[in-house]
């Protein structure tokens with residue numbers, strides 16, 4: 398079963414009690430159930446206008462990176478429990494020198510799916526191949542504009558030419574390696590319509606999945622127009638056109654038929670907080686986890702984690718609070 402099938406299963410099973418029973422059993426029997434989201438370095442080479450990297454106060458709080466010597470221990474602590482390893486969640490992973498080592502450690506600990514989320518501007522064919530050889534399954538590539546003008550305006554400091562060069566390398570390497578490329582297009586009212594020209598600029602042979610997601614408020618960002626009402630009437634038609642273009646090019650489209658309500662609760666989101674594990678130089682899964690001194694199992698016992706999972710089976714949906722104020726890439730709303 399691949400990760401997309403699992404995500405679908407999470408949506409198909411509506412009953413949160415069954416999901417928590419499954420999580421409880423997976424935890425109890427030392428099985429994998431975590432989505433490990435790993436930011437090894439708290440920095441970015443770009444300053445995308447929609448992103449908190451244009452919020453100077455927030456950027457001041459982002460500092461530091463893991464020492465390469467820490468990676469083995471991090472992997473030992475958590476990778477055995479990871480169903481998916483997502484490298485690059487809130488910052489830019491390609492700035493980290495030990496990136497291929499993280500992928501290789503994921504592979505060594507048999508994590509079923511290893512993915513990198515990146516703006517791709519620091520990648521080249523050699524680096525891509527190194528990551529593939531280390532065992533990477535997927536590149537998730539962020540895009541905020543189809544045309545050069547909007548791309549470079551929204552993704553400040555990025556180069557449209559470098560970006561396309563990376564897609565040429567993907568196309569070439571796809572003949573030799575088995576891996577997926579997912580484009581994550583964050584839309585707002587000013588970059589939405591150009592999506593209808595997507596396949597005039599990108600070859601369907603260079604990527605597998607096109608994910609179209611609405612802008613969210615994630616800080617005091619330079620671009621701050623979150624109103625999507627002006628595109629509501631065009632939305633359905635444009636998505637329908639993209640859908641048929643994607644079918645023609647054998648690309649999977651992940652997009653909602655209607656403009657999604659950002660932050661809305663759905664049945665898939667209830668287990669999110671219990672499977673999501675964020676690791677950065679400032680955080681490791683949960684507060685008070687002394688990962689250098691104790692194991693995942695020791696700390697889980699300390700916080701009675703299995704009891705938390707079990708008790709959630711008996712809670713109503715309204716009792717289960719969901720934290721929605723962070724980017725959530727695993728719960729698709731299509």
Ligand SMILES: C[S@@+](CC[C@H](N)C(=O)[O-])C[C@H]1O[C@@H](n2cnc3c(N)ncnc32)[C@H](O)[C@@H]1O
Nearest residue numbers: 447448486487488489514515516539581612613
């Ligand atoms: C914060 S970035 C970190 C990973 C990496 N630097 C990248 O851009 O792929 C993660 C994702 O957030 C998306 N993003 C940035 N600003 C956003 C916003 N205001 N609303 C929704 N998604 C946003 C980016 O397009 C990217 O796919």
Ligand code: SF4
Nearest residue numbers: 441443445448450516
């Ligand atoms: S979206 Fe990604 S690439 Fe753009 S500024 Fe934010 S972290 Fe950097």
